[in-house]
Amino acid sequence: MSSNTTTDAARPSTSPSTGTSTSTVLGGEHYAAELVAAVRAATVAAALAAEVWFGRGDKNAADAAAVAAMRAELLPAPFAGYVVIGEGEKDEAPMLANGEELGSGEGPACDIAVDPLDGTRLVQEGLPGSVCVIALAPRGTLFDPRDVFYMDKLISSAPARGILDLRATPSQNVRRLAEALGKPVTEITVAVLDKPRHASLVAELRGVGARVVLAGEGDVSAAIDAATPGGRIDLAMGIGGTPEGVLTACAIRALGGFMEGRLAPQSDDQLRLALAAGHDLQRVLTLDDLVASDRVLFASTPVGAGESS
Structure with a gap:
């Protein structure tokens, strides 16, 4: 587009x-x-x-x-x-x-x-x-993520479509993306929010050889970088805000990139609210789920x- x-x-x-x-x-x-x-x-x-x-x-x-x-x-x-x-x-x-x-x-x-x-x-x-x-x-x-403020996200450019899967491990997704982009895993750059909840994610990514860029904030900007072909970021992953996730989905849709998300409550209270609102917390949300229009x-x-x- x-x-x-x-x-x-x-x-x-x-x-x-x-x-x-x-x-x-x-x-x-x-x-x-x-x-x-x-x-x-x-x-x-x-x-x-x-x-x-x-x-x-x-x-x-x-x-x-x-x-x-x-x-x-x-x-x-x-x-x-x-x-x-x-x-x-x-x-x-x-x-x-x-x-x-x-x-x-x-x-x-x-x-x-x-x-x-x-x-x-x-x-x-x-x-x-x-x-x-x-x-x-x-x-x-x-998509209206009523009462759920956090989402696990996986975002990349067009070559990732049909290749990456939020249900796969981070290591598997990095290897798959490297193959799709035709470059070694050591040249894959992944953006992750610098939060304590991501300590194991960062360790796994670095363990497989990927380069990790930590961002204190700026969920949307990192995602757009990842969805832009030839940019400095190849992949964005991890748990960030749900509002930012839906915003990001609009940009990714316009860019023709790849995105999947899954709601991720971060406390018992958030979990109760999510279940009360009827959300399926195992469901992987595609771009079509997050914004059901090209316009x-x-x-x-x-x-x-x-x-x-």
Whole structure:
């Protein structure tokens, strides 16, 4: 599928950074230019608002600023939007709430998956890597992971389709991908979130000879790198946020990559909520399960490299 990437110069007076910003837009060919521009503008506004708090030690203030800026841009946008995936519930942080309606009501009816600030701790500590992200798909096509905030994920580029399997071991998947890409296992680079829960995963990957890149945050960015052919990351795996998982699925779908997921509650309370909601925790979710349409629109803008209007 085709994609559209937009790059502009960055010179916001409040930005702590220098250089150029890149707002990434995927799937723009599926929607009217006015709506694509509005969605992109929402991520840019959120990034600029979060930048004011860059390195100031208050991640909730940064998140709240990003949420308010993104909401202000989306409210008059030419669509009828319904938030299916809102970030913030698991951390009790500011959020665009599940079930919130956005847009002018004129234009296509869309599900919304949104993370106004993916990487709040990075902004808090003045570190690069955070992004402001939103995805749209036709109404009723986004997976709703009600009451489950974590997901085990396996993500790569197009050659992995029909090759990788979340039910296989990490070692098996690395070997399979190496064969599909035509290179040795020692040249396979795997992105994993730097969390205690991944200690055994990292040990297994390094044990088989793969190169592991640990990320403190930035679930979505690492996944997009993995799904982009020829990028620095070949594979992303491990347990991360479910909201980020659905957002990621929209980008992967637009890129033509591979993704599987499986819900992964991280506490007894989360397990009870998941079972009460009727989720099958053994089910491997494909891209078709996570976003049941090719008509996706994904936009993201990095924080620390925003742009003036």
